Amino acid sequence: MGGDFFFRLPSLGLLKVAALTPPDWHLTIIDEKVETLDLNAEADLVGITAMTTTVTHGYALADHFRRRGIAVVMGGMHVSQLPEEALQHCDAVVVGEAENLWSAVLADFEQRRLRRLYGHENGLPALDSLPLPDWTLYRPKKYLPVHFVETTRGCPLDCEFCSVTNAFGGSYRNRPVEQVLAELSGLRRFEGFLTLKDIVFFVDDNIVGNRAYARELFARLADLKIRWFGQASVNIANDPQVLQLCQKSGCAGIFIGFESLSTKTLAEMGKRVNRPQNYLELVKRIHDHGIGIDGSFVFGFDTDDDGVFDRTLEFTLRAKLEVAYFSILTPYPGTRLYNRLAADDRILTRDWTLYDANHVVYRPRPFTPDRLLDGYYATLRSFYACGSILKRLWGSRSYKNFFYPMNFGFQQSVRKLYRAYEQGTLRIPTSAPGSRSDLASLSEPG
Ligand code: B12
Ligand code: SF4
CATH class of the missing domain: 3.80.30.20 (tm_1862 like domain)
Known part of the structure; x- marks a missing residue:
C-alpha cells in the first residue's frame, strides 16, 4: 500500500549519513518525494539512497550524474543486497550501515582513490555514540x-x-x-x-x-x-x-x-x-x-x-x-x-x-x-x-x-x-525482463 500521503515522510538514513559527514563538506539533501531535483546542480560527489522499489530511478540518476563527470556513491537497503548490480551505475557502494564507513569513503574520494565497495568486515557498528541527526536540514521541506x-x-x-x-x-x-x-x-x-x-x-x-x-x-x-x-x-x-x-x-x-x-x-x-x-x-x-x-x-x-x-x-x-x-x-x-x-x-x-x-x-x-x-x-x-x-x-x-x-x-x-x-495500469508481469530503466525520462545535462 503506498501513495502520495504515505510517502511524504523524511528519510532518517540520509540524515544519519549527513551527521557522519565532516563539517568542511558543504552538504545538501534533496528528497524527490517533496521537491524537484535540479539535474544541472553542481556537486563534487553525489550520494543516493534507495529501497528496491525506487532503485531503478536511483540508477537513472546515478547514470545521469556520472555522465556529467560527477562521482556517485550509493547506499541503502537494495544496493546493499545487490552491490554488483549497483556498480553498473555508480562509482562506489556502501554495503549496510554508513557508520564506520562514510568517513573512509569521503577521505578516499578526496585522495582520488575511491574503492568500489565499502562494507563491515569487522562486525556491525555499535550504536553507543551515533552523532545526532540535524533536522534543520529538512526544515523547509514539506513533510508530514x-x-x-x-x-x-x-x-x-x-x-x-x-x-x-x-x-x-x-x-x-x-x-x-x-x-x-x-x-x-x-x-x-x-x-x-x-x-x-x-x-x-x-x-x-x-x-x-x-x-x-x-x-x-x-x-x-x-x-x-x-x-x-x-x-x-x-x-x-x-x-x-x-x-x-x-x-x-x-x-x-x-x-x-x-x-x-x-x-x-x-x-x-x-x-x-x-x-x-x-x-x-x-x-x-x-x-x-x-x-x-x-x-x-x-x-x-x-x-x-x-x-x-x-x-x-x-x-x-x-x-x-x-x-x-x-x-x-x-x-x-x-x-x-x-x-x-x-x-x-x-x-x-x-x-x-x-x-x-x-x-x-x-x-x-x-x-x-x-x-x-x-x-x-x-x-x-x-x-x-x-x-x-x-x-x-x-x-x-x-x-x-x-x-x-x-x-x-x-x-x-x-x-x-x-x-x-x-484502468489495468497495475499489470501482472508475465515474463521476467531485466530491470526497466527510466533513463529516458531524465533530461540531458545542460
Ligand atoms: C520508516 C520506514 C519507511 C517510511 C519512510 C521511508 C524513508 N523515507 O526512509 C515509509 C513509511 C514511507 C516507508 C515506506 C516503504 N517501505 Co519502509 N521502512 C521503514 C523502516 C521501518 C525504517 C527506515 C529507517 O529509517 N531505518 C533506519 C535508517 C538509519 O536506516 P537506513 O535508511 O537503511 O540507512 C542506513 C543505511 O542503509 C545506510 N544508507 C542508507 N542510504 C544511504 C545512502 C548513502 C549514500 C550511504 C553512504 C549510506 C546509506 O546508512 C544509513 C545509516 O546507517 C524500514 C525498516 C528498517 N529497519 O530500516 C522499512 C523498510 C526500509 N521499508 C521497506 C518497504 C518494503 C517499504 C515500502 C515498499 C512498503 C510499501 N509496501 O509500500 C514503502 C516504499 C516507500 C518508497 N517508495 O520509498 C523495506 C525495504 C525492503 C527493500 N529491499 O527495499 C524495509 C526494510 C522493511 C522490511 N521489513 O523489509 N518505509
Ligand atoms: S524479521 Fe523482525 S522486523 Fe522483520 S517482520 Fe519479522 S519480526 Fe518484524
Missing part, C-alpha cells in the same frame, strides 16, 4: 509533521519475507537511553519542531524486542511529554507492566505485524511470536490502554487460500483496528523468500519498480496472480471506505487527531491506486 528517531537496530526473528535481519543483523542493538532522550530534547529546542501537532516515529522494527530496555526507555520518555508512534510485536500486550509504561510514555499508536490469521502461514514465514488465536484479546488489551493500532497483513503466502481476503477484512473490522496496512507478498532481494522463489523459478519480473507491494511479481500458489490482485484491492477499498473508518474509530480511546487524518490520507492514496488498478 513526523520526526523519525531510532533506538534499536536489528531483529532476531528473520521472518522469511523481511529484509531486516539480513540487513541489520540478528540481534537487537540498542542505543543508550540517555542519547535517545538527548536527541528528543534537541528536537524540541528547534523553534517549530516537535510542537503539539508533531509526532515522533520510532523506526525500530520492534521497540519492545529487548524488554528491559523498553521498560527503561518508556519510563524515561514519560517526562518528555511527547506523543509517539512505533512498531512492536503483538506480544507487547502479554506484559502488563510494559504496556502500562508504554501508555504513560505518550504512545499514540503502534504498528503491529500480524501478517496473517493462519497459524500454518505464520509457521511458514517463521514468525514464531504470533498466535492468531490470541489476536483479539491482545488487541483489546492494547486498546484498553488508549493505544491505537496500525495492523499489517500480507497476502499471497503459499498456505493462503481464497478466503484469506474476507477473513482478514472481517478481523480488522471486528478488532476495530484504527489503521491497517495490507501488502501483496513481495520477494525483496536478500530475503529468504527471494532465494526460495528464485530457486523455484517463481519470480516473474526483476523490474524493481514493481516491487512496491501493490503488484504481483512472483507466481503465487493458492490462486492466480489476478485473483491475488483482485482480493488485495477489494480489501483495501473496503477497509478505507468512509463507513468502515467511522465504525472503526467510533468509541476508540486512541488519539483521534492522529488517526482520522491518517485514515482519510490513506483513503486518498487507496482511491488513486484503485483507479490505476481498474
